[in-house]
Amino acid sequence: MGGFGIDLGTANTVVGQPRRGIVFDEPSVMLAHTDEPTVPVLVGHEARELTGRTPSGYIMVRPLQDGVVVDLESARAFIVALLRKVKRRALPGRGRRAVIGVPAGATTLECRALLETAHEAGLRKVALLPEPVAGALGAGVDPLESRAHLVVDVGGGTSEITGFCYGGILSSRTCRVAGDELTRALAQYLRAEHRLMVGDLTAENIKATADAVADPPLIIEGRDAATGRARLVTVETDEVKEALHTTIDEIIQTLTGCLEELPAQAASDIMSNGVLAVGGGALMSGFTELLEDTFGFPVKLADRPLTCVAEGATIALHKPEILAAYGG
Numbered sequence: 001m002g003g004f005g006i007d008l009g010t011a012n013t014v015v016g017q018p019r020r021g022i023v024f025d026e027p028s029v030m031l032a033h034t035d036e037p038t039v040p041v042l043v044g045h046e047a048r049e050l051t052g053r054t055p056s057g058y059i060m061v062r063p064l065q066d067g068v069v070v071d072l073e074s075a076r077a078f079i080v081a082l083l084r085k086v087k088r089r090a091l092p093g094r095g096r097r098a099v100i101g102v103p104a105g106a107t108t109l110e111c112r113a114l115l116e117t118a119h120e121a122g123l124r125k126v127a128l129l130p131e132p133v134a135g136a137l138g139a140g141v142d143p144l145e146s147r148a149h150l151v152v153d154v155g156g157g158t159s160e161i162t163g164f165c166y167g168g169i170l171s172s173r174t175c176r177v178a179g180d181e182l183t184r185a186l187a188q189y190l191r192a193e194h195r196l197m198v199g200d201l202t203a204e205n206i207k208a209t210a211d212a213v214a215d216p217p218l219i220i221e222g223r224d225a226a227t228g229r230a231r232l233v234t235v236e237t238d239e240v241k242e243a244l245h246t247t248i249d250e251i252i253q254t255l256t257g258c259l260e261e262l263p264a265q266a267a268s269d270i271m272s273n274g275v276l277a278v279g280g281g282a283l284m285s286g287f288t289e290l291l292e293d294t295f296g297f298p299v300k301l302a303d304r305p306l307t308c309v310a311e312g313a314t315i316a317l318h319k320p321e322i323l324a325a326y327g328g
């Protein structure tokens with residue numbers, strides 16, 4: 001049986017196939033000539049390598065913003081290019097069915113734009129599934145059971161908190177800050193407090209390294225903001241926390257808003273069973289513990305937070321009852 005489960009994310013795009021697992025997992029970015037921005041020269045990892053060192057005559061194109069298509073032409077070109085890569089790697093001439101994850105808060109227009117883009121890229125019989133539901137399914141949750149579930153999805157561009165049960169959404173809140181904003185906040189902090197300029201890739205590495213190294217200070221290399229000369233600075237992990245706290249507070253407020261909208265019985269399900277955290281931003285060191293301390297319920301990080309949406313979309317290819325319940 002063929003078909004694709006696709007998570008078209010602001011930061012990363014992941015594609016799964018039944019029985020093959022994940023066949024594409026790369027940044028949602030392409031490099032194009034300035035005068036032909038919808039004709040990709042490089043896609044995914046290869047394009048991202050040139051972030052912060054893009055030669056003149058080229059531009060870096062991100063076809064998605066906040067999890068939705070912002071430019072139909074470049075999104076279509078991106079999907080065509082990724083399908084070509086997937087085909088080379090794994091697809092033995094199978095059908096072109098697809099289930100694509102879409103933010104729970106996407107408007108009808110945004111959903112229509114995504115469907116249109118997918119069709120134009122050559123996919124047939126495309127169904128959309130809310131990303132939090134797909135993520136939960138990929139993490140082993142049955143979204144049709146009557147017990148309520150709450151998913152906290154911290155992606156690259158958006159954080160989305162969604163409660164659902166028995167095939168229906170109970171409440172959903174979105175804020176436009178997530179992993180990429182955490183990266184920006186860190187870069188801004190280094191510039192303001194240490195007069196150090198770092199590129200996007202360096203700031204992102206620091207964010208991920210702060211995970212692994214809990215206590216020792218980090219040695220960060222960048223350029224002096226005044227002289228432009230290379231410089232090393234030492235940054236305590238507490239400073240990383242301080243740099244990120246405004247952004248994390250916004251995610252906490254969004255979660256609070258979503259909890260307040262839940263019906264009483266559903267809220268009590270969440271209080272006793274806890275919430276599921278998905279998305280790369282949820283990998284931030286101490287993030288799930290912070291939510292547990294703030295709200296007092298257990299927070300489980302999905303086993304594969306970066307790929308569970310695509311995994312769930314792939315499972316849904318053969319679960320018509322889930323597609324019918326959550327919007328098809």
Ligand SMILES: Nc1ncnc2c1ncn2[C@@H]1O[C@H](COP(=O)(O)OP(=O)(O)OP(=O)(O)O)[C@@H](O)[C@H]1O
Nearest residue numbers: 009010011012067155156157158179180279280281
């Ligand atoms: N180990 C890590 N520690 C902290 N952040 C991480 C880690 N790994 C990935 N991230 C962050 O996760 C984010 C990308 O997550 P993900 O791939 O789930 O987003 P996306 O699905 O593309 O975005 P969106 O849901 O907004 O469309 C990036 O901001 C990245 O920096």
